[in-house]
Amino acid sequence: MITDLVQIRRLGEQKRGENERFRRHIKTHSFVERRLRHIAEETEEAIDCTTCANCCKVATVTLTERDVTKLAKFLRIKEGKFLREYTEQSEEEGLILKRDEDTGCVFLSGTECTVYEARPATCGDFPHLVRGAGSLQSRTWQFIDRACYCPIVYNTLEKWKVETEFSPSPK
Numbered sequence: 001m002i003t004d005l006v007q008i009r010r011l012g013e014q015k016r017g018e019n020e021r022f023r024r025h026i027k028t029h030s031f032v033e034r035r036l037r038h039i040a041e042e043t044e045e046a047i048d049c050t051t052c053a054n055c056c057k058v059a060t061v062t063l064t065e066r067d068v069t070k071l072a073k074f075l076r077i078k079e080g081k082f083l084r085e086y087t088e089q090s091e092e093e094g095l096i097l098k099r100d101e102d103t104g105c106v107f108l109s110g111t112e113c114t115v116y117e118a119r120p121a122t123c124g125d126f127p128h129l130v131r132g133a134g135s136l137q138s139r140t141w142q143f144i145d146r147a148c149y150c151p152i153v154y155n156t157l158e159k160w161k162v163e164t165e166f167s168p169s170p171k
């Protein structure tokens with residue numbers, strides 16, 4: 001399994017075209033979703049997110065009202081103060097956690113989430129392979145970008161290709 005983040009970035013970018021074809025392959029063929037989930041679970045278990053935290057550095061985090069309430073309570077501050085100090089509005093994604101281009105999420109310290117117990121729902125579900133809204137097929141569009149920075153996604157896609165007998169070269 002590949003976990004080196006430089007390699008993941010290079011291979012994920014290199015395989016963008018292939019992964020786009022794989023996405024169409026998954027959407028147009030029938031497969032046992034339970035089996036694919038099981039492969040994703042095994043990959044998640046084999047990779048230690050606490051030494052990686054790359055998603056916290058790279059991805060934006062969208063917030064629900066529930067997330068705001070939970071985080072403000074955890075930090076023992078009013079929701080208004082939380083919104084002013086820790087969030088911003090994104091044109092495409094709505095309310096998101098503040099982030100820095102170099103260091104990532106406002107709550108990341110090294111590779112540690114300082115609000116882990118109250119982290120937003122989307123962080124708990126990340127990388128949305130095993131958990132997430134909708135069917136696995138409906139979420140596959142997200143996996144192409146994520147395969148460029150998340151070792152769990154990159155390795156899972158590679159295993160899924162074998163499982164679903166996907167042919168990597170274009171026909």
Ligand code: SF4
Pocket residue numbers: 047048049050052053054055056126127149150151152153
């Ligand atoms: S979910 Fe992926 S990117 Fe995030 S910490 Fe785990 S392996 Fe790294």
Ligand code: SF4
Pocket residue numbers: 055056061097105106107108109112113114115116119120123
């Ligand atoms: S809230 Fe925590 S888990 Fe979510 S992106 Fe920030 S540091 Fe990572």
